Amino acid sequence: xxxxxxxxxxxxxxxxxxxxxxxxxxxxxxxxxxxxxxxxxxxxxxxxxxxxxxxxxxxxxxxxxxxxxxxxxxxxxxxxxxxxxxxxxxxxxxxxxxxxxxxxxxxxxxxxxxxxxxxxxxxxxxxxxxxxxxxxxxxxxxxxxxxxxxxxxxxxxxxxxxxxxxxxxxxxxxxxxxxxxxxxxxxxxxxxxxxxxxxxxxxxxxxxxxxxxxxxxxxxxxxxxxxxxxxxxxxxxxxxxxxxxxxxxxxxxxxxxxxxxxxxxxxxxxxxxxxxxxxxxxxxxxxx
Amino acid sequence: xxxxxxxxxxxxxxxxxxxxxxxxxxxxxxxxxxxxxxxxxxxxxxxxxxxxxxxxxxxxxxxxxxxxxxxxxxxxxxxxxxxxxxxxxxxxxxxxxxxxxxxxxxxxxxxxxxxxxxxxxxxxxxxxxxxxxxxxxxxxxxxxxxxxx
Numbered sequence: 421x422x423x424x425x426x427x428x429x430x431x432x433x434x435x436x437x438x439x440x441x442x443x444x445x446x447x448x449x450x451x452x453x454x455x456x457x458x459x460x461x462x463x464x465x466x467x468x469x470x471x472x473x474x475x476x477x478x479x480x481x482x483x484x485x486x487x488x489x490x491x492x493x494x495x496x497x498x499x500x501x502x503x504x505x506x507x508x509x510x511x512x513x514x515x516x517x518x519x520x521x522x523x524x525x526x527x528x529x530x531x532x533x534x535x536x537x538x539x540x541x542x543x544x545x546x547x548x549x550x551x552x553x554x555x556x557x558x559x560x561x562x563x564x565x566x567x568x569x570x571x572x573x574x575x576x577x578x579x580x581x582x583x584x585x586x587x588x589x590x591x592x593x594x595x596x597x598x599x600x601x602x603x604x605x606x607x608x609x610x611x612x613x614x615x616x617x618x619x620x621x622x623x624x625x626x627x628x629x630x631x632x633x634x635x636x637x638x639x640x641x642x643x644x645x646x647x648x649x650x651x652x653x654x655x656x657x658x659x660x661x662x663x664x665x666x667x668x669x670x671x672x673x674x675x676x677x678x679x680x681x682x683x684x685x686x687x688x689x690x691x692x693x694x695x696x697x698x699x700x701x702x703x704x705x706x707x708x
Numbered sequence: 709x710x711x712x713x714x715x716x717x718x719x720x721x722x723x724x725x726x727x728x729x730x731x732x733x734x735x736x737x738x739x740x741x742x743x744x745x746x747x748x749x750x751x752x753x754x755x756x757x758x759x760x761x762x763x764x765x766x767x768x769x770x771x772x773x774x775x776x777x778x779x780x781x782x783x784x785x786x787x788x789x790x791x792x793x794x795x796x797x798x799x800x801x802x803x804x805x806x807x808x809x810x811x812x813x814x815x816x817x818x819x820x821x822x823x824x825x826x827x828x829x830x831x832x833x834x835x836x837x838x839x840x841x842x843x844x845x846x847x848x849x850x851x852x853x854x855x856x857x
Contacts, residue, residue, distance in 0.1 A: 579805070588807025588845050617760065625760045633849045637763045640806055644759050647798045669805070676801045681794075695798070698790035700780070703797055708816040708829055 421467055423559050427520060428463035428492065437492035437518045439485075441476045442466040451531045454479070468494060468560070470535040473527045475653040477502035477609040480512045491517055496524040497549030501651035501686030502609040504554055508686075508693055509649075511612055521555025525563045530658065537566035542667065543654045545570050553687065576668060595635040597662035600628060604642060604666055607659035610649050617641060643669035648677045648694030651686040717772055717837040720765035721748045721830075722757045724777035726784040727819045734823035742830040745837075746774065753777065755788030759799045762813065766846050772812045772837035776829065779817040789817075812840060 428440045444455040444465045452471045456479075457463045477499050485491050495503060500519060506512040526535070526544040533539045550562055579587055602618065605611045618626045618638055626641060627634030642656075643666075650670040657667040677683045680703060683694045723729045729750045735742060751757055754777030762773050775796070783789045800810040814833045818826045 584804060584807050584809040585845075586807070587805065591806050592845075592849075625758075625764060631849075632852070633767055633846065636806070636849075637760065637767065640763060640802065641760055644799055644802055647802065669802070672805045673798060673802060676798055680797050695791070695794060698787065698794045700790070702790070702793050704780070704793055706796075706800065706815055707793070708814070708832070 421469070424468050424494065424520065424522075425463055425466050427557055427559065428457055428466050428494075429460045431492050431518065431520075432457065432463055433460050436490060438489040440466070440492035440494065440520070441479050442494035442520075443468060443472040443474070443476075446531075448532070450528075450534065466494065468522050470525065470527055471531060472496070473529075473531060473541065473658065475499050475502055475607075475609050475655045477506060478607065478655070480506060480517060481609070481612040489516070492520060493517060494520045494522060495552060495555070496522050496527070497547065497552045498524075498543060498651060498653045499609075500552035500554050501549060502653060503686075504689060505610060505649060505651055505686040505693075506612075507689060508691075509610075509696075514689070519552065519555045519557075521552035521558045523558065523560035523562045524550050525560075526565050537568045540566055540568065541654065542570060542572045543652055554689070572665070572667060572671070575665070576671065579668070591636070591639075592632060594664045595639055596632050598630060598635040598639065598664060599662060600630040600635065600638065601661060603659040603661060604656035607655040608646070609653070609655070610646060610651070611642075617645075639664070639666070639669065642666075643673055646670055647673040648681075648683060649685050650674060715838060715842060717745050717834060717842070718770050719746050719772040719774055719833060719837055720770045721746045721774040721776065722751055722754075722761060723748055723774075723818075724754045724756075724784075724789075725750055725752050727778035727782065727817075728776035728826065730820035731818045731822050731826045734820065735826045736823075738823050740823055740827045742827045743834040745834050746830050753783065753785050753788035754792040755783075755785065757792060759795065762799075762803075766808060766843060767850075769847065769850075771843045772814065772833060772840070774814045774816070774829070774833050776816045776818050776826075779819055782817075782819060807845070808843075809840070812837060812843060 431437045440457040442455055443452040445467050446453040450471050454474050454476055476493055507514050526540045528535050528539050529541040626637045654667045660666055677694055765773050777789050804810045816829045
């Protein structure tokens with residue numbers, strides 16, 4: 421923590437970065453919240469621990485940071501994947517971001533609970549980027565991760581074994597609760613469209629009232645717009661007040677992208693985006 | 709004796725202006741007959757077909773969807789169908805995962821000179837959707853929610 425503060429202070433004082441986006445302690449020590457450090461004094465408040473769950477890459481595409489100059493960001497491995505994906509999609513200029521990479525020892529799934537094998541976030545269980553792929557400075561040391569069963573994956577297998585009708589019933593139960601608050605969209609670092617298709621009214625493709633029909637189209641389209649782009653930070657699921665297992669949809673699309681195209685989002689600056697490109701030899705055995 | 713009502717599927721067909729639509733035109737001018745269960749919607753290119761169109765079609769009561777465009781390398785805009793193909797590979801499996809059986813969604817390449825193929829594709833799609841029966845999932849939801857538009 422001290423090295424993070426020292427580094428942020430150094431960067432802010434010598435003018436390498438204009439701001440550092442990081443975490444500070446919130447109401448209790450087991451809660452953190454995003455914070456934008458602008459001065460060396462601000463940097464003294466920064467923390468990094470197992471309760472730093474937010475994906476701060478979200479802020480990089482915000483208008484206020486577009487012209488700020490170089491933005492420093494405290495990023496875990498998964499957050500760096502989001503940054504890489506944003507750079508790939510030309511939403512963030514590679515030279516305008518200074519990544520303070522953190523070696524990550526897992527985070528909690530929800531704030532306000534102690535970190536343990538029970539409460540570690542699902543995304544951390546099979547994490548391959550505990551040391552970020554891309555960074556300007558790397559801080560922290562790696563420790564062993566607590567292990568538990570990946571319930572999400574078990575559920576996924578259960579769903580895959582079902583018939584289409586049964587799956588519909590499962591999702592109908594889940595989507596029924598959606599209140600169309602769009603928290604999933606707001607929390608997603610890759611949902612950066614200035615005007616979302618859900619907000620378009622002429623024509624209105626996705627019905628705005630919170631009934632199951634519109635909820636289906638919203639959640640399907642949200643998942644599709646993230647296909648081959650979602651980096652699996654699961655912020656959508658964490659933000660969802662209705663506790664819809666949105667990560668299942670994203671994870672499914674991730675698995676399809678891996679299976680069909682051997683593609684994983686956010687893993688390198690030299691791989692082009694999945695749906696922005698095509699291959700002459702793409703599978704077409706389903707086309708007559 | 710009550711006459712058994714035969715199921716007439718509603719099938720939305722999104723077809724590209726340059727190949728399949730022209731192919732359908734050729735089928736017409738060649739006096740080839742194809743099912744009237746197909747409701748054709750002309751789009752500039754298969755790349756124009758947003759997956760939300762398919763969902764809308766199902767919401768509005770379609771039992772099946774046909775998507776058809778130019779053969780690979782024949783696209784009027786060079787790459788539209790390649791981009792579309794990649795999206796469909798992903799989208800089909802997403803549809804399956806949320807419980808909309810992707811076997812209700814049919815894809816084909818039909819060029820402007822393939823009037824006969826268009827008729828064959830339509831016949832096959834209509835038969836397959838008839839086999840599957842009506843798509844009742846959205847109908848059930850639609851009944852529960854009266855929506856004024």
